[in-house]
Amino acid sequence: MKRVKITSEVADIEKVELHQHVDGSIPVDVTWRLMRKHGLNPVNSKKEMEKLLVLQEGEEGALLRYLDKFHYPLWITQFYDNIASVIESIVAEAYENNVRLLELRYAPIIHVFAGLTLRQAISSVLSGINKSKKRFPDMELGLIVIAMRHQGPHIATILARQAISEAQSLHERSGVIGFDLAGAERGNPARLFGESYDIARSGGLQLTIHAGEDEGPQAIWESIDILGATRIGHGCSAIKDKVLLKRLARDKIMIECCYTSNYQTGAVKIGEPHPILTFLEYDIPISICTDNTTVSATNQNKENAILLQWMSPLELRKIHKTSEKHSFIHKNGRPRMVHSKTKPAKRKKRLTLV
Numbered sequence: 001m002k003r004v005k006i007t008s009e010v011a012d013i014e015k016v017e018l019h020q021h022v023d024g025s026i027p028v029d030v031t032w033r034l035m036r037k038h039g040l041n042p043v044n045s046k047k048e049m050e051k052l053l054v055l056q057e058g059e060e061g062a063l064l065r066y067l068d069k070f071h072y073p074l075w076i077t078q079f080y081d082n083i084a085s086v087i088e089s090i091v092a093e094a095y096e097n098n099v100r101l102l103e104l105r106y107a108p109i110i111h112v113f114a115g116l117t118l119r120q121a122i123s124s125v126l127s128g129i130n131k132s133k134k135r136f137p138d139m140e141l142g143l144i145v146i147a148m149r150h151q152g153p154h155i156a157t158i159l160a161r162q163a164i165s166e167a168q169s170l171h172e173r174s175g176v177i178g179f180d181l182a183g184a185e186r187g188n189p190a191r192l193f194g195e196s197y198d199i200a201r202s203g204g205l206q207l208t209i210h211a212g213e214d215e216g217p218q219a220i221w222e223s224i225d226i227l228g229a230t231r232i233g234h235g236c237s238a239i240k241d242k243v244l245l246k247r248l249a250r251d252k253i254m255i256e257c258c259y260t261s262n263y264q265t266g267a268v269k270i271g272e273p274h275p276i277l278t279f280l281e282y283d284i285p286i287s288i289c290t291d292n293t294t295v296s297a298t299n300q301n302k303e304n305a306i307l308l309q310w311m312s313p314l315e316l317r318k319i320h321k322t323s324e325k326h327s328f329i330h331k332n333g334r335p336r337m338v339h340s341k342t343k344p345a346k347r348k349k350r351l352t353l354v
């Protein structure tokens with residue numbers, strides 16, 4: 001990985017992180033400690049373990065090699081206390097990067113292999129978030145629940161119901177603030193997931209979606225027109241469609257930009273300019289995000305330092321202010337049926353399993 005110099009003008013920026021996955025962001029030290037504790041370590045040294053958890057030079061540019069790094073963290077994050085404790089370590093690392101508002105995201109369904117219920121898999125993260133809040137009272141924290149595309153629309157519907165039962169609006173302490181769809185875009189189009197998004201919306205959750213990372217602009221159109229998402233994760237392929245770019249700007253739909261990750265997964269080809277510059281040209285709100293601090297060997301300071309090539313520290317500060325306005329943490333009120341500015345298009349009623 002390239003070394004990036006972190007100047008004080010970057011370190012001093014108060015940062016807002018809106019797109020960071022739990023599984024890809026557990027510090028190597030913590031994974032190593034928990035693996036050793038449970039006698040699960042597949043290699044004998046932390047250095048060797050690091051190679052399995054962090055994308056290495058020569059591994060960039062392919063989504064499958066990137067996703068392979070998520071395999072080992074799942075061995076330890078099947079247990080309530082472990083999950084709560086990794087959350088605390090992720091929050092502490094973000095705080096060191098001067099992140100003062102952090103939305104973490106997580107797919108509960110891949111954390112139930114050892115017997116946790118979906119609800120417990122969600123509340124373990126919230127427990128870690130609540131403990132972190134006591135340690136860092138000047139930090140705002142929230143959780144976005146992810147459904148995985150390849151598990152299909154019915155499982156997504158079940159997850160949406162579990163997510164709303166832990167919604168921020170229903171609890172005194174930290175709760176779920178948003179709903180997201182991630183995983184393989186190809187073959188699993190957004191338009192099939194309308195029902196889960198309707199449930200999440202009706203339960204007071206805000207809506208984002210991974211779209212246009214591995215698919216064309218149509219995936220983003222469906223995300224905003226059919227699902228009513230107000231933020232898009234990655235959205236790289238939007239640059240191929242000028243009408244879409246204008247729409248994103250008009251409706252102030254935020255793109256959660258993950259610069260380093262996009263080159264590593266091949267969403268943006270190495271050597272090509274990053275779409276973030278086009279998004280700014282079109283006046284589309286963007287946020288600067290890490291995606292996965294451990295897998296991508298990055299952090300908020302690094303992501304901001306890289307962008308200094310094209311923008312001033314003042315512009316970076318403005319981007320974080322805009323991100324704060326688009327944060328889901330402030331937007332969760334009482335459950336309501338429809339709130340989105342982008343009204344989802346009508347679709348055929350589908351059979352519900354739950």
Ligand SMILES: [Zn+2]
Pocket residue numbers: 019021182210233291
């Ligand atoms: Zn992501």
